[in-house]
Amino acid sequence: MNIDMIRAAATRLEGHARRTPLLSSPFLDDIAGRRVFIKPECLQHTGSFKFRGAWSALSALDPEVCKKGVIAFSSGNHAQGVALAAARHVTTSVIIMPADAPQLKIDNTRALGAEVILYDRDTEDRDEIGARIASERGLTLIKPFDNEYVIAGQGTTGLEIAQDANALGLQNADVLVCCGGGGLTSGIALACEADAPTLRVRPVEPKGFDDVKRSLESGTIQRNTATSGNICDAIITPQPGDMTFPIMHRLCGSGLTISEDEALQAMAHAFLRLKLVAEPGGAAALAAALFRKDDIEGEAVIVTISGGNVDPAEFTKALDTL
Amino acid sequence: MNIDMIRAAATRLEGHARRTPLLSSPFLDDIAGRRVFIKPECLQHTGSFKFRGAWSALSALDPEVCKKGVIAFSSGNHAQGVALAAARHVTTSVIIMPADAPQLKIDNTRALGAEVILYDRDTEDRDEIGARIASERGLTLIKPFDNEYVIAGQGTTGLEIAQDANALGLQNADVLVCCGGGGLTSGIALACEADAPTLRVRPVEPKGFDDVKRSLESGTIQRNTATSGNICDAIITPQPGDMTFPIMHRLCGSGLTISEDEALQAMAHAFLRLKLVAEPGGAAALAAALFRKDDIEGEAVIVTISGGNVDPAEFTKALDTL
Numbered sequence: 001m002n003i004d005m006i007r008a009a010a011t012r013l014e015g016h017a018r019r020t021p022l023l024s025s026p027f028l029d030d031i032a033g034r035r036v037f038i039k040p041e042c043l044q045h046t047g048s049f050k051f052r053g054a055w056s057a058l059s060a061l062d063p064e065v066c067k068k069g070v071i072a073f074s075s076g077n078h079a080q081g082v083a084l085a086a087a088r089h090v091t092t093s094v095i096i097m098p099a100d101a102p103q104l105k106i107d108n109t110r111a112l113g114a115e116v117i118l119y120d121r122d123t124e125d126r127d128e129i130g131a132r133i134a135s136e137r138g139l140t141l142i143k144p145f146d147n148e149y150v151i152a153g154q155g156t157t158g159l160e161i162a163q164d165a166n167a168l169g170l171q172n173a174d175v176l177v178c179c180g181g182g183g184l185t186s187g188i189a190l191a192c193e194a195d196a197p198t199l200r201v202r203p204v205e206p207k208g209f210d211d212v213k214r215s216l217e218s219g220t221i222q223r224n225t226a227t228s229g230n231i232c233d234a235i236i237t238p239q240p241g242d243m244t245f246p247i248m249h250r251l252c253g254s255g256l257t258i259s260e261d262e263a264l265q266a267m268a269h270a271f272l273r274l275k276l277v278a279e280p281g282g283a284a285a286l287a288a289a290l291f292r293k294d295d296i297e298g299e300a301v302i303v304t305i306s307g308g309n310v311d312p313a314e315f316t317k318a319l320d321t322l
Numbered sequence: 323m324n325i326d327m328i329r330a331a332a333t334r335l336e337g338h339a340r341r342t343p344l345l346s347s348p349f350l351d352d353i354a355g356r357r358v359f360i361k362p363e364c365l366q367h368t369g370s371f372k373f374r375g376a377w378s379a380l381s382a383l384d385p386e387v388c389k390k391g392v393i394a395f396s397s398g399n400h401a402q403g404v405a406l407a408a409a410r411h412v413t414t415s416v417i418i419m420p421a422d423a424p425q426l427k428i429d430n431t432r433a434l435g436a437e438v439i440l441y442d443r444d445t446e447d448r449d450e451i452g453a454r455i456a457s458e459r460g461l462t463l464i465k466p467f468d469n470e471y472v473i474a475g476q477g478t479t480g481l482e483i484a485q486d487a488n489a490l491g492l493q494n495a496d497v498l499v500c501c502g503g504g505g506l507t508s509g510i511a512l513a514c515e516a517d518a519p520t521l522r523v524r525p526v527e528p529k530g531f532d533d534v535k536r537s538l539e540s541g542t543i544q545r546n547t548a549t550s551g552n553i554c555d556a557i558i559t560p561q562p563g564d565m566t567f568p569i570m571h572r573l574c575g576s577g578l579t580i581s582e583d584e585a586l587q588a589m590a591h592a593f594l595r596l597k598l599v600a601e602p603g604g605a606a607a608l609a610a611a612l613f614r615k616d617d618i619e620g621e622a623v624i625v626t627i628s629g630g631n632v633d634p635a636e637f638t639k640a641l642d643t644l
Contacts (some may be wrong), residue, residue, distance in 0.1 A: 275600075
């Protein structure tokens, strides 16, 4: 796993993934006490950065293998990314989703052409289910983060951040990344190491689901005790990935945590100040920028809004915090 | 008023206004029955395209004149655009706003550094107040659309649309523009005439406030009977501008109209499919693309989302249409 793989992924993504801009608002700067720059991956195809990794992985497959179809397990955003990437590669996709995933994500994944299979998060093992169906049907498993091509795809976000940060002359900024399994975080960290090495990449997680933060502190992979029961569903994972953790351990600054209410407030600020729809997990990094300012060193902060796939009822809850 | 003024405005806006992308969603394509491309000016600074015209006008002033300050009448988006452009030109702005303007817009305009003077719509004459203050303080009036530099600034949106349409190979597409006084519509029409002449620019207005549509049909400027009482407040104006109408008459295709409910539904689709916050008037063109498909000829349609400054309560109404 190295920067050359990310640059190769960027070439494969050209003309397929969206090149998202870097946004800002003086109102957010005021709250955060420093300049805040937003990488809005909610504007990416399928409403999250996951399309990058999915496209990267599918476009790297041997065409004969790709033609047989792919399978993925996902709470929603990776699902939609794989479903659309598969449809555009004119192949089939099967997506294993938790039964309690947001309805919008389940509906979208089906509408994008995937076959959706639901499972129970607490009693069933998604890895086991995925592996079994993959083997039965000859499908290629596209893991959500422990896949070099997926990490490379997510890392293209980091190439763009580095390019824009360099154009703005940003030095020593904190790059806050909404972090689940660490695919986006490790990909961005590798890209920044190469192209903007003064930037400090830091994962942001929900309180009580801070496996990456604790793993970085201890130097070994730590698990979460629970894997459900938080509105930031997109970034709740059992533990950091075997591939992503060593990269994050080598390159990332310390982790930050935010509360559910802070995620909702950050969604409201994204609505009001950026005109963006963020989902709770996608607003985690913005929440840290706004509400953990004493834990941030840089005079500027770059935050990912990693996704915007949120049900209207949940979004209304965020607006109610205003 | 010509294309050279728009190109000159583009040069002045470089590094100051945001270069917005062109977005899309397969879900919107399905509803519209053709490819739909979105120009999201809600992502522009201050949440609407108005910042382009304001920056264009202020940056064209003699520096000594600019230093004395500017004044504008507006209850919404032009107010915020002028306020931010003035602050970034290190000069003062006075904005005359109706006392019953949305509190959020008054607060934002003040927070962006403007001196806000409220007047009573029923008992006071805003033109008298504005003229007196402008003359007392030597301020320059920045009109919202009947100003060549403002039209040129809005026209930079059209340069970007033309560039992106050409890159996509789009021919004969309809370009639907949310239309109030016609500054954005006429600017985009001039830009497309020069850079993408097969595109057909068409104004979209709320039903009952279709002064531009009727003016284009009759060939002479027509007025609206009412100038309030519609949620699309940002695009409700008494009549097309004296400068903008001849341009629209020469270059635009026929106008389209949409209902308030269709504007709210389009906002909901922008939320769901684009992760964008649109205000009712800013969603008018998208509403026409989705719900007036028999009135559109092109096999593709490009729509502006012209602004996103909407109160949470109004946005919730839009989500309730889902």
